[in-house]
Amino acid sequence: MKTTSPGAVLVLGGARSGKSAFAEKLVAGTGLAKHYIATGRAWDEEMRERIEQHKVQRGSHGWITHEEPLALPERINDTARDDRVLLVDCLTLWVTNLMLEGHDIPAAFDDLSAAVVTAPGRLVFVSNEVGLGIVPDNKMAREFRDHAGRLHQQMAQLATEVYFVAAGLPLKMKG
Amino acid sequence: MKTTSPGAVLVLGGARSGKSAFAEKLVAGTGLAKHYIATGRAWDEEMRERIEQHKVQRGSHGWITHEEPLALPERINDTARDDRVLLVDCLTLWVTNLMLEGHDIPAAFDDLSAAVVTAPGRLVFVSNEVGLGIVPDNKMAREFRDHAGRLHQQMAQLATEVYFVAAGLPLKMKG
Amino acid sequence: MKTTSPGAVLVLGGARSGKSAFAEKLVAGTGLAKHYIATGRAWDEEMRERIEQHKVQRGSHGWITHEEPLALPERINDTARDDRVLLVDCLTLWVTNLMLEGHDIPAAFDDLSAAVVTAPGRLVFVSNEVGLGIVPDNKMAREFRDHAGRLHQQMAQLATEVYFVAAGLPLKMKG
Numbered sequence: 001m002k003t004t005s006p007g008a009v010l011v012l013g014g015a016r017s018g019k020s021a022f023a024e025k026l027v028a029g030t031g032l033a034k035h036y037i038a039t040g041r042a043w044d045e046e047m048r049e050r051i052e053q054h055k056v057q058r059g060s061h062g063w064i065t066h067e068e069p070l071a072l073p074e075r076i077n078d079t080a081r082d083d084r085v086l087l088v089d090c091l092t093l094w095v096t097n098l099m100l101e102g103h104d105i106p107a108a109f110d111d112l113s114a115a116v117v118t119a120p121g122r123l124v125f126v127s128n129e130v131g132l133g134i135v136p137d138n139k140m141a142r143e144f145r146d147h148a149g150r151l152h153q154q155m156a157q158l159a160t161e162v163y164f165v166a167a168g169l170p171l172k173m174k175g
Numbered sequence: 176m177k178t179t180s181p182g183a184v185l186v187l188g189g190a191r192s193g194k195s196a197f198a199e200k201l202v203a204g205t206g207l208a209k210h211y212i213a214t215g216r217a218w219d220e221e222m223r224e225r226i227e228q229h230k231v232q233r234g235s236h237g238w239i240t241h242e243e244p245l246a247l248p249e250r251i252n253d254t255a256r257d258d259r260v261l262l263v264d265c266l267t268l269w270v271t272n273l274m275l276e277g278h279d280i281p282a283a284f285d286d287l288s289a290a291v292v293t294a295p296g297r298l299v300f301v302s303n304e305v306g307l308g309i310v311p312d313n314k315m316a317r318e319f320r321d322h323a324g325r326l327h328q329q330m331a332q333l334a335t336e337v338y339f340v341a342a343g344l345p346l347k348m349k350g
Numbered sequence: 351m352k353t354t355s356p357g358a359v360l361v362l363g364g365a366r367s368g369k370s371a372f373a374e375k376l377v378a379g380t381g382l383a384k385h386y387i388a389t390g391r392a393w394d395e396e397m398r399e400r401i402e403q404h405k406v407q408r409g410s411h412g413w414i415t416h417e418e419p420l421a422l423p424e425r426i427n428d429t430a431r432d433d434r435v436l437l438v439d440c441l442t443l444w445v446t447n448l449m450l451e452g453h454d455i456p457a458a459f460d461d462l463s464a465a466v467v468t469a470p471g472r473l474v475f476v477s478n479e480v481g482l483g484i485v486p487d488n489k490m491a492r493e494f495r496d497h498a499g500r501l502h503q504q505m506a507q508l509a510t511e512v513y514f515v516a517a518g519l520p521l522k523m524k525g
Binding site: 010012014129130131132133134135139142145146148149150152153155156157162164171173174 | 188189190191192193221304305306307308309311316319320341342343344346
């Protein structure tokens, strides 16, 4: 039995904006079984610490965690169910991983869109807004923020709710 | 015959936020003859590609394009008419060009303000919000974001509507 | 006699967003005696100019200025009174100073929270949102934006009003 409205939620925010904590509250509010899809790769000590901090903040109560740095659309297809809510944290780390592995980015984004549209249950996506600073010197960083910006637009169009979080406070952009 | 309310619109947003597409929708909604004032200079291959992508996105239907990297106030004075809407994309590239050519920035901003206040028809300005990242190491980048921020404040005061666009979604800040 | 509602206000915004000018308007609106707590240190010529510009913008009418780069909680404790409004400009410079002097950041943030909760009169805090650009290359810059983001969340929770300012226009996030 489906207990929530259909559709996906997109939670955007800056670094340490409280976006993950806000997304976790949304997830808890659904009353569905909580699945966490972590896209981050612990490639160095700092990243390992950041991932660990997120785990501590989230707590272990009732979460089932999946690590999925690349095959996010497939993982959503496999995991989503009517009685589950999936929290994907975060899209920007997924984009980073796709770039580092040389994947076809637009194709991956289309696969994700297709997965989102057909997934049962609820989906909550967290992502970093990265396009509001000075143009980066570095070409890869410029490409990254172009990809991230395009993905955010694509996901915001599919989502039934979009939030922008700053200082822990959500601003509803859609829904 | 003037068919729209007077005044200018300012559309702010980050990189790949969908600000240009949103501005183009506003322009189409006026029903006026569409003039596009491109401030960007194709000084390298990447920039040429970005300009080309904007052209493709905008389509050629019914647009008259003007390239104006520096003399934006004069171009507005010459082009604006009651039955026209001018889309200026974007102010931050204009600021970049002014800086690279060593122009008097505050004087140029005042000229732009004067042109905006007296222009007939409608004006839509697109600009990049660039001040929400870490303070740049580079002095010129710091000066650039100071100039851009001041120009945004000056234009927002004149504008009848101001939007902040993220993930393709407009947030009305004024109007 | 207390003439305003209790509580603190947080004003967030990017570089040259008009956040200080907006905060000064809030302060003037209280009708209380105006105290300015400047956290910035004039460690180079550029910084000296920026501080000087703020002074000119603010004017000297009726302001009592305190310079306090580090002991902000203590200064608030000492300065706050029922018939005063304190404008602290800005929190991010305070964080910078704490980091450069090797202070215990979480402890300092807790001291600030305690001071805010117990202070009589009104408090207005200005701070830079710095987390919406590309992840900085520099580890200290990453730590800085983590600290700033955490402080903003902590202060936003205590504040009765929170504003996000862009292009001189305030967006109410809370209150």
